[in-house]
Amino acid sequence: MKATAPAPRWTAPKYTPPKAFAKAVLPTPVPIAALMDIVSYNRDGRSPGERIVIERYIEALDGVVSDDYGNYWLEIRLPDGGRASSMFTAHTDTVHSISEDPQQHKLAIRDGILSRRGGGVLGADDGTGMWLLLNMIAQQVPGIYVFFRDEETGGGGSSYVAKHKIVDLSHIKRCISFDRKATSHVITHQAGGRCCSDAFANALAGQLNGLSFGFAFAPNDGGSFTDSANFTDQIPECTNLSVGYYDQHFDTECQDLTFASRLALALARVDWEALPAERDPKDTDDEHGWRYSGFNGYRSFLGDDEMVSLIERYPDEVAEILEQLGWDADTLRDQIAELLA
Numbered sequence: 001m002k003a004t005a006p007a008p009r010w011t012a013p014k015y016t017p018p019k020a021f022a023k024a025v026l027p028t029p030v031p032i033a034a035l036m037d038i039v040s041y042n043r044d045g046r047s048p049g050e051r052i053v054i055e056r057y058i059e060a061l062d063g064v065v066s067d068d069y070g071n072y073w074l075e076i077r078l079p080d081g082g083r084a085s086s087m088f089t090a091h092t093d094t095v096h097s098i099s100e101d102p103q104q105h106k107l108a109i110r111d112g113i114l115s116r117r118g119g120g121v122l123g124a125d126d127g128t129g130m131w132l133l134l135n136m137i138a139q140q141v142p143g144i145y146v147f148f149r150d151e152e153t154g155g156g157g158s159s160y161v162a163k164h165k166i167v168d169l170s171h172i173k174r175c176i177s178f179d180r181k182a183t184s185h186v187i188t189h190q191a192g193g194r195c196c197s198d199a200f201a202n203a204l205a206g207q208l209n210g211l212s213f214g215f216a217f218a219p220n221d222g223g224s225f226t227d228s229a230n231f232t233d234q235i236p237e238c239t240n241l242s243v244g245y246y247d248q249h250f251d252t253e254c255q256d257l258t259f260a261s262r263l264a265l266a267l268a269r270v271d272w273e274a275l276p277a278e279r280d281p282k283d284t285d286d287e288h289g290w291r292y293s294g295f296n297g298y299r300s301f302l303g304d305d306e307m308v309s310l311i312e313r314y315p316d317e318v319a320e321i322l323e324q325l326g327w328d329a330d331t332l333r334d335q336i337a338e339l340l341a
């Protein structure tokens with residue numbers, strides 16, 4: 001019967017901006033004004049705006065070094081002088097276009113939500129991740145900090161580091177990227193492949209939820225690609241954490257400033273070194289029956305960019321359309337496995 005069902009009628013839902021996590025922004029060591037300054041620039045990879053932000057906020061850090069690719073590194077030692085086993089990452093580039101005019105844009109804040117005045121890509125993906133790293137550094141949280149380049153165009157900076165092993169990461173047990181939408185995700189799978197254990201994700205979510213009233217972090221297996229995915233065969237626990245942006249890459253992209261400020265304070269109080277490391281990075285088995293094959297494999301599987309954008313923006317609606325067309329999760333999984341085979 002399903003073959004003769006009429007084509008479903010579907011109209012795009014009316015856009016409503018997300019509601020802010022809290023009433024007010026809390027004061028942070030690196031003020032929220034710095035985040036607003038960062039996202040005011042067009043930061044397409046290798047653009048003048050990205051350069052301005054790198055010079056102003058990253059090259060200004062005491063002890064920061066850059067590698068051959070152009071990524072920036074900084075290490076903060078444990079109080080006893082030993083090396084921490086945590087690595088924290090964000091990316092400096094955005095999906096802005098270098099030809100976009102003007103190169104610096106005006107912002108709007110409404111009820112704690114930051115967006116671009118008149119609409120446009122905000123670049124909280126991943127300006128907010130950068131700003132969170134700056135706050136952790138200001139609060140002297142031990143670990144290795146990496147500001148990766150060219151994440152949006154294929155994860156160039158992180159894949160260079162992973163492939164050429166230019167830095168000894170053998171002591172690193174966890175890699176946390178700050179590059180995830182919404183406010184509650186501890187990502188356990190990126191682009192279909194497992195990146196951290198449930199034990200790790202639950203422990204991190206549990207710590208965070210105890211640090212700020214209202215936090216509701218939980219494991220989430222719906223992650224797409226970010227830099228930490230390039231280290232899953234070297235580092236046991238790799239994840240991506242929600243930083244409070246929404247609609248990334250779209251004209252409606254926005255950032256919850258009230259959430260970002262609370263996260264910036266909570267991250268300094270997490271006992272990162274106490275988190276479990278259970279996943280074996282050499283174990284490439286995957287419960288979905290197919291293996292993540294890097295950024296390019298992921299792109300070719302998803303196909304056309306406009307389709308990808310729509311699916312990312314309206315995942316629930318796309319699932320409904322597929323169901324109306326007679327698809328269910330099992331047939332979809334089989335089809336995906338076939339495509340990746």
Ligand SMILES: [Zn+2]
Nearest residue numbers: 125126151179
């Ligand atoms: Zn990103």
